[in-house]
Amino acid sequence: MEKRRKIIMNVSFGIGFLLILILAPLKINSVHQFCPYAAICFGPMILRGFTVYTVTAILGILIAISTIFFGRKFCGYICFLGTLQEYFFKLNKRKKIIIPQKLEKLLSSIKYIIFVITLFLAIFLMQYKYMKFCPIQILAFFIPLGFALLTTLIILFVFGFFVERFWCRFVCPYAAFMNILQIIGKRFRLKKFMIKRNWEVCIDCNNCIRNCPMKIQIMNFEEITDKNCIFCLKCVGTCPIKDGLK
Ligand code: SF4
Ligand code: SF4
Ligand code: SF4
Numbered sequence: 327m328e329k330r331r332k333i334i335m336n337v338s339f340g341i342g343f344l345l346i347l348i349l350a351p352l353k354i355n356s357v358h359q360f361c362p363y364a365a366i367c368f369g370p371m372i373l374r375g376f377t378v379y380t381v382t383a384i385l386g387i388l389i390a391i392s393t394i395f396f397g398r399k400f401c402g403y404i405c406f407l408g409t410l411q412e413y414f415f416k417l418n419k420r421k422k423i424i425i426p427q428k429l430e431k432l433l434s435s436i437k438y439i440i441f442v443i444t445l446f447l448a449i450f451l452m453q454y455k456y457m458k459f460c461p462i463q464i465l466a467f468f469i470p471l472g473f474a475l476l477t478t479l480i481i482l483f484v485f486g487f488f489v490e491r492f493w494c495r496f497v498c499p500y501a502a503f504m505n506i507l508q509i510i511g512k513r514f515r516l517k518k519f520m521i522k523r524n525w526e527v528c529i530d531c532n533n534c535i536r537n538c539p540m541k542i543q544i545m546n547f548e549e550i551t552d553k554n555c556i557f558c559l560k561c562v563g564t565c566p567i568k569d570g571l572k
Contacts, residue, residue: 328559334403335412338398342406350466357466358382362389362405363500366441367456370448393504394511397521401494401501401556407461411486411493412539423488430541433496434554441502461493490539494556505553521550521557529568534561534571544571 348355351455358364359379365386368378380385389400401408415422425433447456452461457463458474461482485492494501508515523534523544534544537560542552 328563331403331559335409337402339406339413342409346462346466357462360385360394361462362386362400363462365389366444366499366503367448367453367460369446371451371453373449374451382417389504390507393507394514397508397515397555397557398501398504398553399519399557400504401559407482407498408491408494411482411491412558414483414486415490415539418487421488422490425489425541427541427543430490430495436496437498437502438445438505440497441499441506444499454479491556495540495554502552508553515551517549519557521559521562521571523548523571524548524567526571529567529570531566533566534563537561537564 345360346357349360359366359381361367362385364379364382368376368382369386372378392400419477444453444456447453458472459478461478464475464478481497482493489495493553525548532545535542538544539558539560540552540554540556542550542555542561543552550561562571
């Protein structure tokens with residue numbers, strides 16, 4: 327299963343990379359039109375009577391529906407930025423920083439604050455303020471060196487090198503958006519697609535928790551309902567017991 331995820335993840339990354347290479351030399355709006363995250367940058371403009379790009383609307387709706395029914399599979403399988411962080415963290419063979427649980431919870435709330443700021447900036451038609459920090463825009467156009475570009479690159483590549491999926495866990499406003507969608511659509515969630523822990527055979531070795539990039543306390547669940555689970559299947563792959571997690 328993990329192998330299949332990696333194939334989908336690598337192919338999606340390749341497509342995303344190609345799209346950036348092809349679209350970046352074209353006019354600046356081109357990358358925005360195909361960006362899966364644009365739903366939260368441009369979506370709120372609808373409230374001001376504007377229309378959004380067709381691809382933006384379609385991608386936003388597809389990701390929202392998939393999140394409500396299946397959870398954050400988009401993050402583990404498709405997301406360009408998520409994969410980029412996964413690749414980058416793999417380069418770190420030595421100094422990996424583990425964040426204590428209490429601090430993890432505190433830092434996790436940052437993404438919700440960023441999400442609310444993003445929405446407000448979009449409603450008041452000031453997205454350009456947020457977009458200076460947008461990693462996709464930075465990677466595509468490499469806008470002139472400045473505070474925004476440096477901050478984003480440091481978070482993505484320096485923090486992300488030492489702390490697994492730093493951006494996903496603490497910064498990504500799209501993660502906050504997807505988590506809120508999961509709360510709203512809780513009763514539509516399909517249990518069949520959740521990862522399950524078989525506590526009857528579990529030997530409490532904690533391998534699953536140690537290897538979870540989102541630091542989910544798997545031992546608290548029989549079905550992993552945590553909104554931050556990205557379905558990377560690393561817990562399943564590292565469980566030493568056959569069918570301990572599936
Ligand atoms: S949390 Fe954000 S950056 Fe990370 S995989 Fe999900 S959408 Fe992508
Ligand atoms: S709980 Fe398992 S599938 Fe979910 S993020 Fe953690 S390791 Fe990945
Ligand atoms: S890795 Fe498997 S056996 Fe070990 S604690 Fe997790 S579920 Fe239990």
